Amino acid sequence: xxxxxxxxxxxxxxxxxxxxxxxxxxxxxxxxxxxxxxxxxxxxxxxxxxxxxxxxxxxxxxxxxxxxxxxxxxxxxxxxxxxxxxx
Numbered sequence: 001x002x003x004x005x006x007x008x009x010x011x012x013x014x015x016x017x018x019x020x021x022x023x024x025x026x027x028x029x030x031x032x033x034x035x036x037x038x039x040x041x042x043x044x045x046x047x048x049x050x051x052x053x054x055x056x057x058x059x060x061x062x063x064x065x066x067x068x069x070x071x072x073x074x075x076x077x078x079x080x081x082x083x084x085x086x087x
Contacts (some may be wrong), residue, residue, distance in 0.1 A: 017087045021080055026056040026063065039086040040065055040078060047086055051076075 017038060020029030029035050035053035042048050048067075055064035061080045066073050 018084060021084050021087070023056075023058055023061060023080070026053075026080075030054070030056070035063075038065065038083065040067075040076060041082065041086055 017034060020026065020034050030053055037049060038051050038053060039047050039049045040051040051065040051067045053063045054066050057064075062077045063080065063083060064075060064077055066075045068074075
């Protein structure tokens with residue numbers, strides 16, 4: 001399987017979140033800043049933007065997201081399936 005270099009991905013204007021929501025591309029997306037502003041569903045049911053993916057766990061395919069709120073940093077674990085649905 002061929003992988004694009006980080007430099008060639010940075011050079012392109014492709015910042016499509018969904019194209020990077022694949023386990024083989026998550027780490028590249030994090031390095032490129034693709035996931036600096038993703039939508040997350042809050043426990044209230046509201047879809048909220050401004051969350052950032054900061055980590056990925058391949059088993060069971062979840063990402064860790066965070067968002068500053070006041071003096072705190074909110075963190076959540078979200079499945080890739082849900083993330084694809086919300087973005």
